[in-house]
Amino acid sequence: MRYSQSIAVIGGVAAGPAAAAEAKRTDPDARVVLFERGGVISYGACEIPLVIEGGVPSQDLILFGAQEFEEEKGVEVRIWTNVDRIAPARNRLWARDTKSGASWEERFDKFIVATGAVATRPQVENANAKNAFVVRTLDDADAVRSSIQPGLSVVVAGAGYVGLEVAEAAVRAGARVTLLAPGGRILPGYLDDELATALAPSVKTSGLQLRAERLTSVVVDPAGRVQAVMTDARERIGCKVVVFATGVAPETALATEAGARIGESGALRVTDSMKTNVPNLWACGDCVEVRRVVDDKNVHVPLSPVAYRTARVAARNAASSGRGGSSKFDGVCPASAVKVFGFEAASVGLTLAQANESGLDAFAVDIEHWSRVKLYPGASRLKVRFVVERPRGRLLGGQLVGNDGAAMRANVLVPLIRDRWQIDRIDNLDFVYNPPVAPPLDPLYIAARAAIRELRP
Amino acid sequence: MRYSQSIAVIGGVAAGPAAAAEAKRTDPDARVVLFERGGVISYGACEIPLVIEGGVPSQDLILFGAQEFEEEKGVEVRIWTNVDRIAPARNRLWARDTKSGASWEERFDKFIVATGAVATRPQVENANAKNAFVVRTLDDADAVRSSIQPGLSVVVAGAGYVGLEVAEAAVRAGARVTLLAPGGRILPGYLDDELATALAPSVKTSGLQLRAERLTSVVVDPAGRVQAVMTDARERIGCKVVVFATGVAPETALATEAGARIGESGALRVTDSMKTNVPNLWACGDCVEVRRVVDDKNVHVPLSPVAYRTARVAARNAASSGRGGSSKFDGVCPASAVKVFGFEAASVGLTLAQANESGLDAFAVDIEHWSRVKLYPGASRLKVRFVVERPRGRLLGGQLVGNDGAAMRANVLVPLIRDRWQIDRIDNLDFVYNPPVAPPLDPLYIAARAAIRELRP
Numbered sequence: 001m002r003y004s005q006s007i008a009v010i011g012g013v014a015a016g017p018a019a020a021a022e023a024k025r026t027d028p029d030a031r032v033v034l035f036e037r038g039g040v041i042s043y044g045a046c047e048i049p050l051v052i053e054g055g056v057p058s059q060d061l062i063l064f065g066a067q068e069f070e071e072e073k074g075v076e077v078r079i080w081t082n083v084d085r086i087a088p089a090r091n092r093l094w095a096r097d098t099k100s101g102a103s104w105e106e107r108f109d110k111f112i113v114a115t116g117a118v119a120t121r122p123q124v125e126n127a128n129a130k131n132a133f134v135v136r137t138l139d140d141a142d143a144v145r146s147s148i149q150p151g152l153s154v155v156v157a158g159a160g161y162v163g164l165e166v167a168e169a170a171v172r173a174g175a176r177v178t179l180l181a182p183g184g185r186i187l188p189g190y191l192d193d194e195l196a197t198a199l200a201p202s203v204k205t206s207g208l209q210l211r212a213e214r215l216t217s218v219v220v221d222p223a224g225r226v227q228a229v230m231t232d233a234r235e236r237i238g239c240k241v242v243v244f245a246t247g248v249a250p251e252t253a254l255a256t257e258a259g260a261r262i263g264e265s266g267a268l269r270v271t272d273s274m275k276t277n278v279p280n281l282w283a284c285g286d287c288v289e290v291r292r293v294v295d296d297k298n299v300h301v302p303l304s305p306v307a308y309r310t311a312r313v314a315a316r317n318a319a320s321s322g323r324g325g326s327s328k329f330d331g332v333c334p335a336s337a338v339k340v341f342g343f344e345a346a347s348v349g350l351t352l353a354q355a356n357e358s359g360l361d362a363f364a365v366d367i368e369h370w371s372r373v374k375l376y377p378g379a380s381r382l383k384v385r386f387v388v389e390r391p392r393g394r395l396l397g398g399q400l401v402g403n404d405g406a407a408m409r410a411n412v413l414v415p416l417i418r419d420r421w422q423i424d425r426i427d428n429l430d431f432v433y434n435p436p437v438a439p440p441l442d443p444l445y446i447a448a449r450a451a452i453r454e455l456r457p
Numbered sequence: 458m459r460y461s462q463s464i465a466v467i468g469g470v471a472a473g474p475a476a477a478a479e480a481k482r483t484d485p486d487a488r489v490v491l492f493e494r495g496g497v498i499s500y501g502a503c504e505i506p507l508v509i510e511g512g513v514p515s516q517d518l519i520l521f522g523a524q525e526f527e528e529e530k531g532v533e534v535r536i537w538t539n540v541d542r543i544a545p546a547r548n549r550l551w552a553r554d555t556k557s558g559a560s561w562e563e564r565f566d567k568f569i570v571a572t573g574a575v576a577t578r579p580q581v582e583n584a585n586a587k588n589a590f591v592v593r594t595l596d597d598a599d600a601v602r603s604s605i606q607p608g609l610s611v612v613v614a615g616a617g618y619v620g621l622e623v624a625e626a627a628v629r630a631g632a633r634v635t636l637l638a639p640g641g642r643i644l645p646g647y648l649d650d651e652l653a654t655a656l657a658p659s660v661k662t663s664g665l666q667l668r669a670e671r672l673t674s675v676v677v678d679p680a681g682r683v684q685a686v687m688t689d690a691r692e693r694i695g696c697k698v699v700v701f702a703t704g705v706a707p708e709t710a711l712a713t714e715a716g717a718r719i720g721e722s723g724a725l726r727v728t729d730s731m732k733t734n735v736p737n738l739w740a741c742g743d744c745v746e747v748r749r750v751v752d753d754k755n756v757h758v759p760l761s762p763v764a765y766r767t768a769r770v771a772a773r774n775a776a777s778s779g780r781g782g783s784s785k786f787d788g789v790c791p792a793s794a795v796k797v798f799g800f801e802a803a804s805v806g807l808t809l810a811q812a813n814e815s816g817l818d819a820f821a822v823d824i825e826h827w828s829r830v831k832l833y834p835g836a837s838r839l840k841v842r843f844v845v846e847r848p849r850g851r852l853l854g855g856q857l858v859g860n861d862g863a864a865m866r867a868n869v870l871v872p873l874i875r876d877r878w879q880i881d882r883i884d885n886l887d888f889v890y891n892p893p894v895a896p897p898l899d900p901l902y903i904a905a906r907a908a909i910r911e912l913r914p
Binding site for chain 1: 501503504507513517618760761762763765766787789790791792793794795796797801803805830832833862864865866867868869871872873875876878882885886887888889890891892893894895897898899901902
């Protein structure tokens with residue numbers, strides 16, 4: 001068969017397979033090759049806590065086997081293949097078999113980098129000790145799982161959503177877990193300090209100790225294994241396993257070495273066509289930065305739905321480039337949610353801290369209201385914070401915390417924030433009301449009215 | 458004390474108390490009087506199924522006692538007081554004590570009618586037999602409750618949300634229940650026929666028999682008590698209790714006798730200020746019709762959140778009329794949800810049938826997708842139907858049915874439909890993704906993409 005063009009997609013977790021499949025859909029005559037340095041592609045990294053908890057083998061998180069993907073999508077898949085270097089302007093790629101070490105050069109018309117992000121370790125002593133883990137890949141998941149035993153002491157550093165989920169999974173696996181939440185803040189960055197600290201008491205379950213300290217070093221035994229951690233309160237916490245859940249960083253080296261520019265967030269800078277500044281090179285997924293529509297700032301939003309969306313845009317443009325047709329990415333209104341320890345927390349748009357940082361004149365209102373009519377099963381108090389811009393009352397962000405109904409309600413705010421709604425208008429929305437699922441006046445409505453009163457007392 | 462003005466509010470269930478309180482807030486110097494012909498005001502009629510089920514006394518549904526409301530809101534409350542007639546243009550009202558029968562005339566500057574809607578009985582033989590009930594008021598709830606016993610045969614006629622909820626409550630109270638759902642349609646009017654009939658198998662629980670027939674008459678014993686019902690399949694179903702859940706009608710007599718006009722829906726016609734055509738007369742709640750923003754049609758939407766919103770607008774305008782300031786009601790995007798028999802169903806905007814009826818060129822797409830990541834507790838298949846207008850792809854309505862996550866997702870569609878979004882734009886929304894609460898691609902997103910494919914194959 002004669003191909004119309006050849007497209008290399010580098011990175012096989014989420015954005016890569018999505019981009020490869022979309023490129024092939026866009027131009028069925030193209031040769032599309034997906035490169036992955038590890039042994040698996042297309043897996044659900046967000047379900048890793050199930051593996052750590054036990055009962056779900058990491059293999060179950062794989063959405064497509066390599067061969068299945070090839071057959072179903074018409075894409076060539078090369079696992080165990082590292083792409084060492086690309087020169088997109090010269091249509092060259094250098095690859096290496098990670099098992100045999102054999103390397104070779106290949107020609108491609110176009111390149112899509114989907115190298116993702118890596119979990120980072122803090123810059124502390126012995127951060128790479130045996131039994132000191134990060135959690136990002138299926139290998140990480142298996143490593144943590146096989147290290148945890150009932151009764152074993154585990155320290156989880158960081159109370160972002162990964163830290164919370166890993167801590168909960170380790171508790172369920174029977175470990176005695178210490179969760180380090182610096183400053184006593186739960187979900188910092190997603191929740192403003194008031195809610196982040198108010199949430200701390202909810203992270204209580206048997207087998208878990210929450211401490212408001214920061215990890216400052218790892219102490220190892222003579223064999224180089226984790227023995228304890230030290231904190232900024234000069235406390236020593238004995239443990240056999242440490243999990244760092246302290247953040248991720250975009251994996252940009254392959255693209256930057258080919259000349260791609262980094263943006264203000266530290267991730268790859270791309271146009272709204274997901275094009276880098278390098279000829280023939282597009283990028284997508286957790287390695288790129290995106291425009292946050294609320295404040296027009298370029299930010300790194302390593303969330304799966306965003307990865308899928310950028311992948312589709314990158315692939316359509318790469319596959320149709322030079323042959324008409326284009327697809328634009330119209331930015332992100334960040335939205336995330338977590339459900340752990342029996343509570344739900346969600347955050348959409350900007351926190352007050354982010355709004356202030358962007359120089360917006362903003363204020364926050366906090367309300368608490370029933371998630372359902374209180375006589376009904378599952379009803380509980382839901383805390384809602386709205387972040388609102390003065391003087392017009394534009395909704396900039398929402399944070400919701402409660403045992404019930406936080407995550408799905410957050411979705412309601414996504415289009416409102418994206419469309420720059422003023423809070424007055426929420427007052428005119430007709431939300432569903434049915435006692436077993438929602439109270440007559442929805443918490444979102446109550447929050448809007450509180451914001452209106454604050455804006456125009 | 459000298460009052461600035463006097464305002465009579467007639468009807469004490471939901472819109473009435475809301476209007477009275479808002480009128481007093483708008484003009485604290487006004488004398489505001491709330492008239493209610495029964496003995497209680499301000500109750501949650503939607504929680505009546507709990508009373509029928511047992512364990513919750515009907516008194517618990519009362520939000521404010523009359524005296525408590527007076528003290529807290531500064532409104533005079535007259536219970537057991539029927540308003541027989543009003544002459545707003547002449548500032549007159551004729552009231553009657555329903556216990557003593559004493560009647561009198563009073564002067565008011567302004568009038569707000571919030572007379573609500575009544576549950577209707579079908580025009581069939583013996584519809585008013587002993588033990589043949591409707592369910593609308595607390596008295597109805599108590600009457601049904603005290604008639605139902607474990608093992609007793611009960612027929613519920615109508616499978617709208619009231620019928621479903623009453624049937625479920627009666628089953629929980631131990632009754633043997635037959636639910637008559639004409640045509641086998643569950644939630645007709647809220648769900649198009651395809652979903653309405655597909656839902657029928659979900660309405661299965663021990664103690665309940667679902668039949669696709671329509672009730673044609675009630676058979677009574679010599680004492681005039683219910684003995685059986687006959688159906689349009691000429692079947693006789695023996696039973697001791699019948700509950701009609703066949704619809705409601707706006708209670709408009711008081712206003713129309715004063716000269717108020719009825720609109721195309723049969724409810725009171727009002728302006729967007731909730732003003733009737735009669736001088737000094739406003740109306741709100743379940744007795745008025747409202748503009749459905751999706752197709753600009755005037756319709757009767759007897760839902761609690763709409764009642765509250767219309768009440769606030771009516772009250773602000775009545776209280777501030779002649780002294781500047783006005784408040785506009787900007788129509789309704791109908792949204793409703795129900796949770797019964799372990800499933801949730803929700804409907805927003807127009808069904809395909811309603812869209813066709815309004816002469817819109819519309820089509821429907823149906824998808825099914827996971828409500829959460831399928832490995833997680835609570836995950837189940839969610840059916841979503843989008844109703845979309847050709848040729849541009851405006852979203853006209855959404856229907857969601859499943860065991861999980863239908864109702865809250867429906868709320869997401871409310872602002873989209875109100876703002877005349879095209880489905881392409883849903884493709885750009887970032888919904889929250891977290892395995893225990895939502896899959897990576899939300900069902901709403903999947904439905905949008907299906908609609909896009911249908912629109913532009």
